[in-house]
Amino acid sequence: MSLYDARVASAYKTGVSLLPWRRWAEPWTYHQVLGDIAGKDILDAACGVGVVSLMMADLGAGSVTGVDISSAMIDRAKLDSTAPVINYINCDFSDYQAASPHDIAVSSFIVNEAETVEQLGLFVRAFHRNLKVKGKLALVLDIPDRLQGVDHSSYGYRFSLPEGRMKDEDRFKLYIDVDKSLVELELSYFSYSTIRNILEENGFQEVAFTPLMVPEEAHRAMPSDYWDMMICRPGLFVVSAIKMSKSQL
Secondary structure: OOOOOHHHHHHHHHOHHHOHHHHHHHHHHHHHHHOOOOOOEEEEEOOOOOHHHHHHHHOOOOEEEEEEOOHHHHHHHHHHOOOOOEEEEEOOHHHOOOOOOEEEEEEEOHHHHOOOHHHHHHHHHHHHHOEEEEEEEEEEEEOOOOOOOOOOHHHOEEEEOOOOOOOOOOEEEEEEEEOOEEEEEEEEOOOHHHHHHHHHHOOEEEEEEEEOOOOHHHHHHOOOOOOHHHHHOOOEEEEEEEEOOHHHO
8 A cells, every 4th residue: 555545644634734834835835846837847756745836826727637656635636626727637757758758847745755865866867858958847845863952843743853964765754733733654765865966866966955935915914033043953855856958968
């Protein structure tokens, strides 16, 4: 059974997607990193219940293809879909092959879903295979290595991290508070340098890491100090890169 069963799918849709950082910081950061995506063809890998697919549609995408290995997630995404530009596909992203390359590829947390460096490389090669030359990649991920002892529970989640300095493929737990109950996910850590190296070794350049950014609207909507810890001690980032042609490598 998939890690993301029907219970987790329901929790994502009814709780996780409504957390303030997902409502404001995540779409704002995607917008800042990707720029104007009006009319673009977007791939959303490990799309889950379609939270990011809907973000892309709201930002003006011409078409969005959401791909996820979990049938429960895809079923929930289809059930709640309100955007005609979105098409959902239930398959292992490592095996996904688009009919024609996408303009942009996005994903939230597929990096942390990889259990090994080898599997992360498979995901990166799938992104490269399904993007146009000079197409942009933007991936939201957890890099929690500097968050030991830092409390992010006010944002609706907290980490359980291994002791000592984290290394590639270390497993950590993410607890998400949904309706006063916790959803537990086990994820993998990869360092900045490892992620950068895998991207560059597989045909991407201009790799950059951007912590989630908070728009002015979100500052106005929440208590004055609400966002301070996320800004000062971030654990969530967007890694972005550009697909290069063989002649440019």
